[in-house]
Amino acid sequence: MIVRTYKYTCHAVRICIYLLMVLSPVIASGEENELNILYTGSVSGELEPCGCTRKSESGGVARRAGYIDGHANELSPFVLVDAGNFTDKDTPQGRLKAEAMLNAFSLMQYDAVAFMNNEKGFSPGFLESLVKKLSVPVVAEDPLFRRSLSIRGKGIDINITADERDYQEGRLNILLTDRPLSGLSSLKGWDVIILSSGEILDKPVKINGSVVVSGYPEGKKLGILTLQINNKGKVSDFEHRWQTLDKDIMEDKDVRRVLKEYDMMVAGLSDNKKPPSGKTTYAGVSECGKCHQPFVETWQRTRHANAFLSLKQRGKSSDPECLKCHTVGFGEEGGFYSIATTPELADVQCEVCHGQGRDHLSDYSTPLPPVTEATCRKCHTKSNSPDFNYPVYLEKIKHE
Numbered sequence: 001m002i003v004r005t006y007k008y009t010c011h012a013v014r015i016c017i018y019l020l021m022v023l024s025p026v027i028a029s030g031e032e033n034e035l036n037i038l039y040t041g042s043v044s045g046e047l048e049p050c051g052c053t054r055k056s057e058s059g060g061v062a063r064r065a066g067y068i069d070g071h072a073n074e075l076s077p078f079v080l081v082d083a084g085n086f087t088d089k090d091t092p093q094g095r096l097k098a099e100a101m102l103n104a105f106s107l108m109q110y111d112a113v114a115f116m117n118n119e120k121g122f123s124p125g126f127l128e129s130l131v132k133k134l135s136v137p138v139v140a141e142d143p144l145f146r147r148s149l150s151i152r153g154k155g156i157d158i159n160i161t162a163d164e165r166d167y168q169e170g171r172l173n174i175l176l177t178d179r180p181l182s183g184l185s186s187l188k189g190w191d192v193i194i195l196s197s198g199e200i201l202d203k204p205v206k207i208n209g210s211v212v213v214s215g216y217p218e219g220k221k222l223g224i225l226t227l228q229i230n231n232k233g234k235v236s237d238f239e240h241r242w243q244t245l246d247k248d249i250m251e252d253k254d255v256r257r258v259l260k261e262y263d264m265m266v267a268g269l270s271d272n273k274k275p276p277s278g279k280t281t282y283a284g285v286s287e288c289g290k291c292h293q294p295f296v297e298t299w300q301r302t303r304h305a306n307a308f309l310s311l312k313q314r315g316k317s318s319d320p321e322c323l324k325c326h327t328v329g330f331g332e333e334g335g336f337y338s339i340a341t342t343p344e345l346a347d348v349q350c351e352v353c354h355g356q357g358r359d360h361l362s363d364y365s366t367p368l369p370p371v372t373e374a375t376c377r378k379c380h381t382k383s384n385s386p387d388f389n390y391p392v393y394l395e396k397i398k399h400e
């Protein structure tokens with residue numbers, strides 16, 4: 001109706017220009033489609049952050065799922081992809097992680113998940129059977145899997161592949177690869193390339209006409225690439241943002257359940273088993289207390305004395321990856337093994353800093369090795385203790 005009214009006055013040039021201005025965005029949006037690509041890559045088995053400090057508190061699959069679920073309407077239409085290297089190593093715990101990760105992908109309904117170097121490191125058949133059981137849409141160069149997947153949404157014909165030979169004419173081509181940024185010059189024609197090389201790209205870069213992004217290491221952030229697609233199915237423009245996954249994001253309950261099961265299975269790896277050697281070679285704080293009671297009392301006021309409780313509160317009191325820094329000598333023969341078998345070696349005790357003290361017990365003139373900054377750095381690493389500053393931290397644990 002409005003258009004017709006203007007038609008009669010179109011001889012007035014000014015109105016014609018006005019009409020063009022009003023209608024042109026309408027015409028343009030009729031031709032353009034918007035598509036969000038939600039992507040991860042090089043998550044390396046990080047199911048959730050350790051929570052050692054606030055700075056290392058971002059990420060995790062339960063929050064990722066919660067975010068996507070809570071914003072599905074505003075993100076639509078979208079495709080959700082992982083560019084690979086989502087697993088850790090092929091160890092008993094690494095296998096449990098891989099299963100939990102694939103379970104989470106399945107719950108989040110990933111559109112495509114690539115197998116890269118880390119996944120190739122697993123013994124043949126292990127991941128394949130999980131992928132089948134959980135129906136995860138895997139793409140890989142490996143002939144056991146599909147080379148590519150086609151998705152048709154909102155009139156956009158998409159090809160997602162992990163195989164560089166599988167470019168398909170006339171479609172929106174997305175390549176998932178763990179090549180480094182410096183190794184992309186031979187690739188041509190791809191509309192979007194998503195890396196799982198572990199490199200951090202703050203913003204997308206354009207290489208040979210392709211829009212290149214890279215999954216944030218350890219899944220600390222979710223990448224969101226918004227594409228404008230023209231009527232030829234090609235990218236005419238794009239925007240990008242990182243979605244941080246901090247504490248304020250509501251976790252998805254089903255994915256949290258997967259993580260709980262994972263924790264229980266990890267605990268099962270050591271439960272009811274005897275330590276490899278029956279004897280502890282560390283004395284434990286109660287022995288030291290027989291002669292150094294005042295030191296024990298000051299130590300008890302430091303957070304080191306509650307390090308095991310911190311794990312317990314997070315359901316991680318049997319997780320080897322946490323125990324190595326939150327107990328005495330975990331992983332060494334004669335060190336902490338489990339809370340059932342070696343309760344006297346829980347927490348960050350005296351011998352973590354002063355060294356094994358058995359000889360000193362029988363002859364206290366036997367000197368103990370000096371405590372240095374390197375002693376602390378074994379546990380106060382960049383990622384677990386980003387604010388570590390030797391003099392400042394030393395002051396906080398002083399005991400005399």
Ligand code: HEC
Binds near residue numbers: 324326
């Ligand atoms: C490399 C050593 C290391 C590993 C591995 C480690 N932690 Fe920690 N953790 C630390 C250190 C160091 C701190 C204290 C950091 C600080 O305050 O600077 C800490 C602190 C914590 C805290 C206390 C946070 C607070 O503010 O009260 C929790 C909880 C915690 N870690 C949980 C875990 C869990 C769960 C794991 C395993 C998934 C884990 N840690 C693995 C070294 C480690």
Ligand code: HEC
Binds near residue numbers: 369
């Ligand atoms: C039987 C009593 C006794 C016990 C048990 C004992 N100490 Fe000592 N410790 C001493 C005495 C006495 C000294 C002072 C020796 C000296 O000055 O020659 C000492 C000195 C030290 C020193 C400072 C000297 C040095 O060599 O660095 C440290 C540190 C120390 N003890 C740590 C420990 C730890 C850790 C434990 C538990 C594993 C422990 N002690 C158990 C009696 C004991």
Ligand code: HEC
Binds near residue numbers: 353
């Ligand atoms: C065996 C691992 C380990 C070693 C070695 C270690 N720490 Fe820690 N430290 C921890 C853990 C784990 C925590 C966190 C405990 C918790 O709250 O659960 C911690 C917490 C602390 C805190 C409390 C941080 C805060 O902000 O309140 C200080 C301070 C600290 N350590 C200082 C030191 C210093 C100094 C050294 C070396 C002389 C040292 N630590 C050696 C594991 C270690």
Ligand code: HEC
Binds near residue numbers: 285350353
């Ligand atoms: C986080 C590391 C850490 C822990 C845990 C720790 N100490 Fe120490 N301790 C030190 C440092 C650092 C010093 C002072 C520097 C030095 O003399 O090596 C020290 C000094 C001492 C001294 C005095 C040494 C002297 O020359 O006067 C004794 C004794 C001692 N500690 C015993 C203990 C006992 C007992 C415990 C357990 C209850 C304990 N320490 C836990 C790091 C630690």
